[in-house]
Amino acid sequence: MKRYTVTLLLLFILTCVRGQGNESLKQNIDFRIDSLGNAMIQVSAKLTATQWQYWENTYGGKNISIFKRDLSRSMNQFYLYDFDYEDDKMERTFKVTFKAKGVARYQGNNKWLAEVGIKNPGFSKLDDQSYLVTTSMNDGGQLIQQNNTIRFPKKAANIKEDTDEFGAATFTYELKPSAGRSPLLLILGLARTSASRSTGWTRRSHI
Numbered sequence: 001m002k003r004y005t006v007t008l009l010l011l012f013i014l015t016c017v018r019g020q021g022n023e024s025l026k027q028n029i030d031f032r033i034d035s036l037g038n039a040m041i042q043v044s045a046k047l048t049a050t051q052w053q054y055w056e057n058t059y060g061g062k063n064i065s066i067f068k069r070d071l072s073r074s075m076n077q078f079y080l081y082d083f084d085y086e087d088d089k090m091e092r093t094f095k096v097t098f099k100a101k102g103v104a105r106y107q108g109n110n111k112w113l114a115e116v117g118i119k120n121p122g123f124s125k126l127d128d129q130s131y132l133v134t135t136s137m138n139d140g141g142q143l144i145q146q147n148n149t150i151r152f153p154k155k156a157a158n159i160k161e162d163t164d165e166f167g168a169a170t171f172t173y174e175l176k177p178s179a180g181r182s183p184l185l186l187i188l189g190l191a192r193t194s195a196s197r198s199t200g201w202t203r204r205s206h207i
Contacts, residue, residue, distance in 0.1 A: 024143040037104035044095040052092040114171040121169040
């Protein structure tokens with residue numbers, strides 16, 4: 001059963017911009033999936049002056065921990081860690097980078113399934129290891145446009161896009177498990193990386 005969609009992933013941001021006119025909101029999400037099926041994810045957006053003011057009052061400044069909490073709740077099927085937040089007040093942009101475990105799952109026989117969950121996707125192949133998946137929606141007159149870049153491991157082969165029964169984007173690909181990693185452990189979801197599990201924020205402002 002589908003537990004989330006990326007189209008809805010950042011809808012909580014609309015609480016910051018809803019009621020600020022009919023100005024569109026553009027979001028960029030970049031997934032970099034590694035050989036273990038984990039991913040580095042970067043979320044970024046550029047806001048209008050009114051959107052930025054509301055964003056700052058709701059999530060900016062001393063309230064970044066609230067943003068982290070809401071983001072973790074919206075992606076609660078993954079273990080999220082190593083959060084990093086940057087903003088540029090002059091340009092009214094923000095960027096959040098974090099790591100997520102289990103974005104792609106090993107299916108056995110060198111086959112993997114990535115359920116990125118982007119609703120009503122438009123697929124564009126960028127190269128042999130990456131896709132651009134676009135989607136848009138209208139929420140109470142607020143147009144949300146998302147550009148999602150999905151980057152697969154360099155050795156991934158036979159990457160194929162599809163949609164599940166809910167109309168959300170999925171990818172299958174072939175990749176031999178990393179040396180020293182038991183395929184059985186990958187199937188059971190017990191594989192672990194040696195990456196740091198720090199859940200702290202690093203906040204940088206470029207003004």
